[in-house]
Amino acid sequence: MGKLDPSAHPFFQEIATLKVSAHFVIQRSGDVTQYVPVQRRAWHAGLSVWEGREGCNDFSIGIELEGDAKTPFEDTQYSTLAGLISQLQGRYPALGVDRIVGHEHVAPGRKWDPGPMFDWSRLRMLLGEPGVSARSCDWPLIWEK
Numbered sequence: 480m481g482k483l484d485p486s487a488h489p490f491f492q493e494i495a496t497l498k499v500s501a502h503f504v505i506q507r508s509g510d511v512t513q514y515v516p517v518q519r520r521a522w523h524a525g526l527s528v529w530e531g532r533e534g535c536n537d538f539s540i541g542i543e544l545e546g547d548a549k550t551p552f553e554d555t556q557y558s559t560l561a562g563l564i565s566q567l568q569g570r571y572p573a574l575g576v577d578r579i580v581g582h583e584h585v586a587p588g589r590k591w592d593p594g595p596m597f598d599w600s601r602l603r604m605l606l607g608e609p610g611v612s613a614r615s616c617d618w619p620l621i622w623e624k
């Protein structure tokens with residue numbers, strides 16, 4: 480994590496000082512790094528609730544995007560994200576588009592990401608495209624250790 484700019488994203492600020500982790504981090508280059516096997520809990524959401532269920536870390540896969548509230552995300556981040564989610568959906572068919580939410584949605588007031596610059600409709604459109612998973616196969620997903 481040493482090469483990440485701690486000011487770039489609240490996640491990076493937190494991880495610099497606290498015990499925080501995410502399953503995946505997608506950098507602005509579009510490179511994705513997996514830090515935690517998918518079937519293990521990562522500490523990314525903190526105090527959170529989704530559809531009445533508290534503690535989202537217990538039942539979610541955390542993907543962080545390097546970015547901020549003022550700069551558009553990169554095209555390559557969207558395609559990497561869509562490819563990654565598509566692969567995860569292949570493994571977890573219940574992971575419908577309606578279950579893909581931001582930290583700002585599960586921890587409102589405490590977390591703001593991915594924030595106003597993130598184009599949710601663009602992500603949904605990419606996820607609906609045939610062949611989306613084919614773009615994501617250049618790295619091996621770690622399911623468990």
Ligand SMILES: [Zn+2]
Pocket residue numbers: 490523542543544582592593
């Ligand atoms: Zn986040």
